[in-house]
Amino acid sequence: MNINNNGLPTIEKAEELLREAELQNIGQWGNHSRNVAFCASKIAEACGMNKEKAYILGLLHDIGRKFGIKHLGHVYDGYKYMLSLGYTQVAKICLTHSFCNQDLSEYIGSFDITPDEQKELEIALDVAVYDDYDRLIQLCDALGAANGIVEIEERMKDVKARYGTYPQKKWDKNIKLKEYFEKLCKHNIYDIIRKWTLQIEVYSYVGRIKWKLLF
Numbered sequence: 066m067n068i069n070n071n072g073l074p075t076i077e078k079a080e081e082l083l084r085e086a087e088l089q090n091i092g093q094w095g096n097h098s099r100n101v102a103f104c105a106s107k108i109a110e111a112c113g114m115n116k117e118k119a120y121i122l123g124l125l126h127d128i129g130r131k132f133g134i135k136h137l138g139h140v141y142d143g144y145k146y147m148l149s150l151g152y153t154q155v156a157k158i159c160l161t162h163s164f165c166n167q168d169l170s171e172y173i174g175s176f177d178i179t180p181d182e183q184k185e186l187e188i189a190l191d192v193a194v195y196d197d198y199d200r201l202i203q204l205c206d207a208l209g210a211a212n213g214i215v216e217i218e219e220r221m222k223d224v225k226a227r228y229g230t231y232p233q234k235k236w237d238k239n240i241k242l243k244e245y246f247e248k249l250c251k252h253n254i255y256d257i258i259r260k261w262t263l264q265i266e267v268y269s270y271v272g273r274i275k276w277k278l279l280f
């Protein structure tokens with residue numbers, strides 16, 4: 066499947082970009098991205114969406130972490146990096162994945178970018194038109210931890226514990242996103258991914274090279 070001309074890398078290229086990025090900033094974010102990608106592909110498939118596209122977007126949604134340990138900075142860096150490579154669909158996901166209410170002020174973490182960069186993000190976020198892929202990656206970002214898949218409430222509680230806050234509006238929207246996709250695919254989201262959870266945990270231990278076998 067060649068989707069290079071549509072603002073998306075191939076799956077192989079996306080995996081290469083993630084591997085490269087992890088070498089620059091070693092951490093658990095790579096496996097988190099793989100879990101997000103995996104959930105996204107499975108839910109997309111159940112909903113009649115493009116599962117390859119969902120997988121690629123999930124894999125690269127946090128690619129801005131390549132440039133170091135940052136908070137809002139990872140959104141900006143990922144957005145600019147993907148634009149620079151012509152991967153406009155990924156750039157949009159890098160921008161939208163942290164803002165389920167399309168509101169930059171809801172960001173949980175430091176605003177560690179310059180005022181000009183913040184303005185740039187605000188404008189880009191304002192004009193973005195969310196589609197089901199934006200919504201899917203937002204949901205899956207809340208499902209995919211570094212070492213497996215968790216219930217979204219559990220992950221939101223964990224974020225709240227780590228940052229000391231979690232906006233209620235954002236919490237409620239994540240629950241609504243789950244309901245939205247459950248309505249779309251007429252299945253419980255956890256049932257869709259539960260059958261894969263054991264394998265995901267096993268493969269996380271075995272090594273990321275095996276991830277391809279699961280897709």
Ligand SMILES: [Fe+2]
Nearest residue numbers: 097126127206
């Ligand atoms: Fe993420």
